[in-house]
Amino acid sequence: MTDFHPQVKQLLDGELTLADLAPELRAEGEEALRLLAAVDREPVTLPGTLGARVLAELRRRAEAPGFWRRLRLRPWTLVPAFAALLLSTPAPTRAPAAVTVRFVLFAPEAQQVALAGTFNQWDPAATPLVRTGAPGVWTATLTLPAGQHQYAFVVDGARWVADPGAPAVDDGFGRRNSVLSL
Numbered sequence: 335m336t337d338f339h340p341q342v343k344q345l346l347d348g349e350l351t352l353a354d355l356a357p358e359l360r361a362e363g364e365e366a367l368r369l370l371a372a373v374d375r376e377p378v379t380l381p382g383t384l385g386a387r388v389l390a391e392l393r394r395r396a397e398a399p400g401f402w403r404r405l406r407l408r409p410w411t412l413v414p415a416f417a418a419l420l421l422s423t424p425a426p427t428r429a430p431a432a433v434t435v436r437f438v439l440f441a442p443e444a445q446q447v448a449l450a451g452t453f454n455q456w457d458p459a460a461t462p463l464v465r466t467g468a469p470g471v472w473t474a475t476l477t478l479p480a481g482q483h484q485y486a487f488v489v490d491g492a493r494w495v496a497d498p499g500a501p502a503v504d505d506g507f508g509r510r511n512s513v514l515s516l
């Protein structure tokens with residue numbers, strides 16, 4: 335497995351388009367985008383009930399006699415609703431105690447891939463990845479506590495590889511660790 339070219343990483347970060355890549359990097363860029371698109375993503379749910387409360391109040395007012403007539407003649411009648419939207423604070427939400435995360439690595443030449451990080455005391459044998467139906471794609475799904483975690487993939491028990499789809503930091507030993515913030 336070869337690490338993605340820095341320009342392909344910029345493509346994945348949205349800093350470049352496929353057309354911006356040099357012709358010799360476009361195939362690698364297309365493959366990286368295909369792999370990224372194949373990752374299972376959960377829909378994002380915004381916390382709080384503010385939007386629902388405002389919509390409920392608008393519905394209630396719309397059902398009142400003469401609402402539409404007053405609205406046409408006096409557009410400022412919506413000011414209280416907009417003020418409520420801007421000034422109210424959403425209900426406090428608690429951060430989840432744990433989050434389920436899927437780690438994915440494209441390593442077609444690998445015989446085995448594992449995950450080592452702060453969540454498993456950097457033990458390269460603790461979290462093996464499994465091959466998926468797609469050639470060269472390895473995955474592991476873990477439930478991790480909320481917070482920041484550093485990790486790296488361990489390919490064939492010897493080569494430590496940063497996640498090409500995640501931010502990375504210097505590990506202090508001349509390598510890069512990927513960072514996951516939950």
